Amino acid sequence: MTDTLLDTKDLSVRFGGHVAVDAVTCGFRAGELTAIVGPNGAGKTTYFNLISGQIAASAGKVRLEGRDITRRGVSERCRLGIGRAFQLTNLFPGLSVFENLRLVVQAKRGRGTSLLRLAGADREVAREAEAILSQVRLEPFAAQPVSELSHGNQRKLEVALLIALDPLVYMFDEPTAGMSIDEAPVVLDLIAGLKARADRTILLVEHKMDVIRSLADRIIVLHNGALAADGPPAEVMASAVVQEAYMGRELDHG
């Protein structure tokens, strides 16, 4: 398929005797948002870690636009276009929201992340950072050190940083977890906007059914590390494998 941006082929990882991801073969197309679901311990986070390069595969391949990136490290995969939502540990906690965002915009533009450059009047970079801040409704917190942000605003900043990076593959891990009811729509609208661009692929690990329903074009189900179902949301949710895997308990129908 020509518009497949990312694919995994027989991708597996074993921890001791335990196979956490078991020969997962799956392709992800541009313009498609795929929700990855499965019971606790099914291997969703581990599959993400294998794609982003946080952990090394025991077997199989990860390919980006057909190119084998299985042996590349996290930062190289990131440079090539694999974008996983940042975690606070990747940021400069003492720097402000705006400065962190500006560093990512600068890095993306290939101007390095030298702090000295922050002193320079790079208006274009600043303007782009401002525009992204406004998209995620974080302007009021622009000057706040990242370490002082509320949980909901930290999550919004993670999305903002990913948008600044603008990867080919956007990877979100429960992007609205812990957000208040009025904060979540901002993030969901942004993700919907990314999808509408149709030139990126989006992977979403998510437990909330309402989020999956509103955003996903496709659901893949992992169960005991293996791909147990793959298809349009309505079809997959109604399938016997999902009903059995969840036994009506683990998906959040809220």
Ligand SMILES: Nc1ncnc2c1ncn2[C@@H]1O[C@H](COP(=O)(O)OP(=O)(O)OP(=O)(O)O)[C@@H](O)[C@H]1O
């Ligand atoms: N570094 C590791 N060392 C050993 N076992 C691990 C490691 N990482 C994950 N596992 C195991 O692999 C399995 C899959 O875990 P993973 O976190 O990927 O599941 P998950 O589907 O993301 O679960 P959850 O919904 O609870 O986040 C689990 O049995 C877990 O204990």
